[in-house]
Structure formats: C-alpha cells, structure tokens
Amino acid sequence: MGQKKDLTGSEKSKIVRYLAEGCSSLKIAKLLKRDHRTIKRFIQNSQQGRKKRVEKPRRKITAHELRKVKRAAAKMPLATSLAIFQSCNITGVPKSTRCAILRDMAKVRKAERRPPLNKTHKLKRQDWVKKYLKTDFSKVLWTDEMRVSLDGPDGWARGWIGKGQRAPVRLRRQQGGGGVLVWAGITKDELVGPFRVEDGVKLNSQSYCQFLEDTFFKQWYRKKSASFKKNMIFMQDNAPSHTSKYSTAWLARKGIKEEKLMTWPPCSPDLNPIENLWSIIKCEIYKEGKQYTSLNSVWEAVVAAARNVDGEQIKTLTESMDGRLLSVLAKKGGYIGR
Numbered sequence: 001m002g003q004k005k006d007l008t009g010s011e012k013s014k015i016v017r018y019l020a021e022g023c024s025s026l027k028i029a030k031l032l033k034r035d036h037r038t039i040k041r042f043i044q045n046s047q048q049g050r051k052k053r054v055e056k057p058r059r060k061i062t063a064h065e066l067r068k069v070k071r072a073a074a075k076m077p078l079a080t081s082l083a084i085f086q087s088c089n090i091t092g093v094p095k096s097t098r099c100a101i102l103r104d105m106a107k108v109r110k111a112e113r114r115p116p117l118n119k120t121h122k123l124k125r126q127d128w129v130k131k132y133l134k135t136d137f138s139k140v141l142w143t144d145e146m147r148v149s150l151d152g153p154d155g156w157a158r159g160w161i162g163k164g165q166r167a168p169v170r171l172r173r174q175q176g177g178g179g180v181l182v183w184a185g186i187t188k189d190e191l192v193g194p195f196r197v198e199d200g201v202k203l204n205s206q207s208y209c210q211f212l213e214d215t216f217f218k219q220w221y222r223k224k225s226a227s228f229k230k231n232m233i234f235m236q237d238n239a240p241s242h243t244s245k246y247s248t249a250w251l252a253r254k255g256i257k258e259e260k261l262m263t264w265p266p267c268s269p270d271l272n273p274i275e276n277l278w279s280i281i282k283c284e285i286y287k288e289g290k291q292y293t294s295l296n297s298v299w300e301a302v303v304a305a306a307r308n309v310d311g312e313q314i315k316t317l318t319e320s321m322d323g324r325l326l327s328v329l330a331k332k333g334g335y336i337g338r
Helices: 009-020 025-032 036-048 063-075 081-087 095-105 119-132 205-219 226-231 245-253 274-285 295-307 311-318 321-330
Strands: 140-149 179-187 190-196 233-235
Touching (some): 009 025, 009 036, 063 081, 063 095, 140 295, 190 311, 274 311
Parallel strands (some): 140 233
16 A cells, blocks of 8 residues: 555644534544544644653752852853853863853843043043033033944844744844934933934034034024023034044134033043933834834934933933032042943
8 A cells, every 4th residue: 555645734724623613533534535543643643742841950060169150250251151161170061051050140241332441531531520510511512423224233133032933034234234324412401403414424524514504503503592602512522523623613613612612531422411312212213123224214213213302301311410420530530331
C-alpha cells in the first residue's frame, strides 16, 4: 500500500470546527472521507499540547564566589557575563546560569551619555554659576537646535510582545532616513517657534544669522514691547555658527550684545532647560515606535507636539534654573543630569 497523504491545513481547520459543533471523530472521518485513525491521531496530538520545559539545576556557586562576582560586576558594568566570571577565575558555568546569577544582583541598563568634563570645564561652569546666580531667569530666552529623523532614536522601539506573536517590522534606513533641523526657544512660560531650517542648508555663521532674521526676529521678536526687548537676555550654546565674530557682530547690530548676550560654559547641555523640552517633544512624536515616511510628516508631528506643551510645563523648566545652578556648585562644576 502507498503512503497516505497527511492532513491538509484546510482539513485540520474543518476538524476543529466539527469538534466545536459536537461531532464525533468517527463522523468527522466520514465527512472528510479520511481514515478514522488519522482523525483520532490528530485530535490526540492536539490535546497533548507542548511539553513543559524542565528547568535544569544551576551549578552551585559559593558565597565567596558570589561576592567576587558582585565586586567584578561593579568594576566592569559594561562587560559580558563571561568576562565578569573569567575575571573571578570561575569557569565551567554556562551562560544561562551566569545571567541568572547576575540578574539576582544587578539589572541590565544602558550606559548614560554625557559630555566630557575636564578640570577646566568644571572651573568655567562654576564661574558661570557665580556670574549668573542673581539673574532673573524669567527674562532669559533659552534657545537651541534639535534634529529629528524619520526613524527616531535607536533603542526606543521596544514593547511587550505576546507569546507566540512576532515583533512588528521596522524600516531600517541609513542616517535614520534623513531628518529635519528644528530651532526653538523658551522664555518664562512661552514657547518661541519651533522654526524649521530649510532642507539642505548647513548652518554656518551667515546662514544662521539669516535664519534668525527670517524666523525669530521677523515672526516673534519684533512683536514684543520695548520694555521686553530692553530686559531680554539671549542664550545660545557654543556652536561655531553661534559664537563666530560674524554672528556676534550681527547680533550686536540687532541690540543683543554685552550683558544681553549670555555667555555659555563649555560642554553644558545639562544647564539648558530647552533640552528637556526636546525630550518631551521626542517622546511624543516617537511614541509606540512610530516612524515617518517623509520630512514634511515628521515636521508636522513636531509642530503638533509643540502645540501640546502648555505654559505650565515651560514655566517649570525655566524656573528650574536656580536649582540647576546650586547643583553645579554642590558638585563643584560636575555634571548634574537633566
């Protein structure tokens, strides 16, 4: 006798449907014109389900070895489990056991990213704090640029995937698919912008000043009262296009000079409250791992997210400056986080 064909996917579906309707295996065999034993075998295999995984016992680690592993993990936080155990001269431990032991005493976290601060940087940060400690920060306009890509920051597209379900597919493109450069400012409880830098424009001294003229000065600054303009302090970081002789002279002709132009310490994004605004906007536009198909769509998302930021949120950011300055002094010019 020749070998009989296996049940097709269609036949398996019909068997499940007939069982739900209360049909017996014999009746199903007659309806499908298949051997009764074949139907019974399929039903029995389906009811058995998957076998439970039997946990194998871990290799025993002594208390002394555990203490050595804990000290090594503290000294080598970014090392692999194998490197940590090898540094303790503990061999013959499988990867699953190593990871289980480390999970009992530690948690996998990404390394924090921060600018390098040497002794000179810290001294300049402290000098800056002493200079502006008595400043009324409600009169300061905090400005900065942000680049948003179509794909968003790496590592943000994570979530809970149910057992048996496949993770969603994400596009993978060079340079995040391209992006848009955005400029904005905050003062007291008001958001200035955001304004979009024209695609393909590299911000050098001339293009930066022209950009400020077309956006900030024409669309926002000229509408302000004379008293506001007299008291406003303009803040910008130390990007070359900001601090060049050309840009400094151009801003001076606009009346932003001397005490009206805030000096800025090196490597200090943690002191600029608008960095927190960028985080709020990025969390909104890239929530649930969202990606974009065009530069215009990601720009529209930035504008919509910025509109949802209310005055109280901005006020909280600008009023945080006194605390930031005190933290810099307490840490002797060290990094304070955001």
